[in-house]
Amino acid sequence: MVADSQTISAVNQEYKYGFVSDIESETAPPGLSEHIIRFISAKKNEPQWLLDWRLKAYRHWLTMVEPTWAAVHYEPVDYQAISYYSAPKQKKEAPKSLDEIDPELLRTYEKLGIPLREQERLSGIAVDAVFDSVSVATTFKGKLAEMGIVFCSFSEAVQHHPDLVRKYLGSVVPHTDNFFAALNSAVFSDGSFCYIPKGVRCPMELSTYFRINTANTGQFERTLIVAEAGSYVSYLEGCTAPMRDENQLHAAVVELIALDDAEIKYSTVQNWYPGDKDGKGGIYNFVTKRGACRGARSKISWTQVETGSAITWKYPSCLLQGENSVGEFYSVAITNNRQQADTGTKMIHIGKNTRSTIISKGISAGFGQNTYRGMVKVLPAAHGARNYTQCDSLLIGDHCGAHTVPYIEVGNVTSKVEHEASTSKIGEDQLFYCAQRGLSMEDSVSLIVNGFCKQVLKELPMEFAVEAQKLLGLSLEGSVG
Amino acid sequence: MRMLEIRNLHVSVGGKEILRGINLEVARGEVHAIMGPNGSGKSTLGYVLAGRTGYEVTQGEVYFDGENLLEMSVEERACRGVFLAFQYPVEIPGVGNMYFLKAALNAQRKFRGEPEVDAMQFLKLVKKQLKALKMDEVFLQRAVNVGFSGGEKKRNEILHMSVLQPKLALLDETDSGLDIDALQIVSEGVNALRSEDRAMVLVTHYQRLLNYITPDKVHVLAKGRIVHEGGKDLALELEKSGYAGLGIDDTETDRGASHAR
């Protein structure tokens, strides 16, 4: 990985994805009810079992209360004021080719740096683009299908691979799991589905690009990735939203399943709109991500760079069921201005000799509050389990905060859990040294921060790593000096 | 024209006056040495010329290449060609030395309106300097100064200088902590940079450095003032008879002096 040999340019600009696209869309009236759920399900022409599943989730959600244990503060969300479905109008129900997609939509993705036309894309990445509630295009489908790989929108998977969806949906994150997961299960509108058959190594990065456009809509996507025995896939997720004064809710669920010897690498660069300097607007990112290492020697690796969102509530986790399975979590979370992040992971060691690694880098600037919350739980039967956790915080300025909340439970004596934590400030001597060599304050901060995050950034696929480096610089714009 | 002109410079740190009326002129092409007891203010002079915050100029003027240096930001000074080799080089974890140096060079080139150098050009350039300093290529990939030995850090400062090619180089005890071979290599590096349109100020405690680099002038700093000036022989004299031999009170500071009383 040579990401650090690329130029970091902390360009002087604000959130650059804050534009709104003028696209005619079909949006459901605000409010949540069984009626709306039936409407969504009907729109998607879903089978009865799925509607039943949604309704079950909805009824359960009604009995739940929003969690308050996270170290984040926000005005209560009015779930009846949100629209639960918004889709750009298409000429036909499902576009067969990009020519049938609204040109304005294609332009939107081009503006975001995600051209959907295959010949314009780097050949190494296949993209599924999700706009508001629905998937609008998936590239390189044909090429992948030749290898038996399924990569499509969730809605399409329900139509064409109902057995796979039914078998795995909710098997890692049940509809009862938590408040936001239950909500998502009831109203999710689309997302990505990915299936890698036995022994197949997916030859390109698979990627989903999420875009919230319409005002007052929530985005509730669902991603399901199944890696059969001996397969490998690297999956990327990116996201942006327009700048709006109102907060918008994003409550996604991601489920990963890795069977014997399979490996799933899941990377996220989260750049939802963070709100303005005073904390007005921005996305509430309340996301449940969990992977099950079902098979022996399977491996799931989460890498996340969280820079956007007004509030982040997110704990990508691993259930290490298979013997000798491996879970990894690499995270960079930045909070600047009034942003709040409560993020971390859960590593649940169930099988023998399971191993997990957690590397978390929290950066707080401005009035940002950053909490690492992580659980390492070793069940009694998980003999010989190993965990290594390293949790570093970097503070920029005197008004921000960093907090570390580790929960460690070890149920046997043959396991070993290590936890290291540090908190540091960007040193005046470091900034002076950089400046003495000719670097501007912004470049210096960007450099030092990127150095601080290097352990995590090097886990990202190349193209994303460069993007992430730039993003770190941008997110911290104006935080020093 | 003088490259550096310091007139009656008074500097306080944390409300305490450290430099108490420095006058110093360094012409283009000249190499000056500054010697003086511990705590006399040598590093302070380097920092204030480089523009470090917390070093308050209460009186006096500094001109660099005819322009008012004290009005410029730290990075502007650097980009205009003021280089400070630190007595204690700073560690920057996770940032590769080569990457750092390339970013610095390009920031300076950009400031001067010159095109940036690309990765290939830079690699060629830096490898040449590395070889001249007999440094291993691993120092390019390692994080800036992290885990470098004392001597390696000093050599790395000279590497930075060789790549950045400053107009005015201030070397703060770059010879301290170097073994004999390293001292010679570093001296060669410094000598290679000596030129008609470059000036250098070496802060040192040891006359042995001056065996390798012949200074045009030697100044002795004590308690924030230049108390002696001379040619290269002054250093020899100092070595022989110490500061006391020259009638210089080498008690570290006023505070130190009163403590001793």
Ligand SMILES: Nc1ncnc2c1ncn2[C@@H]1O[C@H](COP(=O)(O)OP(=O)(O)OP(=O)(O)O)[C@@H](O)[C@H]1O
């Ligand atoms: N931040 C500071 N606060 C208070 N005093 C300071 C500070 N920085 C420097 N000093 C004092 O200023 C005086 C001069 O320090 P300086 O580092 O310039 O000395 P020096 O001549 O470089 O000494 P040495 O030969 O030991 O490197 C010392 O007495 C030192 O303690």
Ligand SMILES: [Mg+2]
């Ligand atoms: Mg000193």
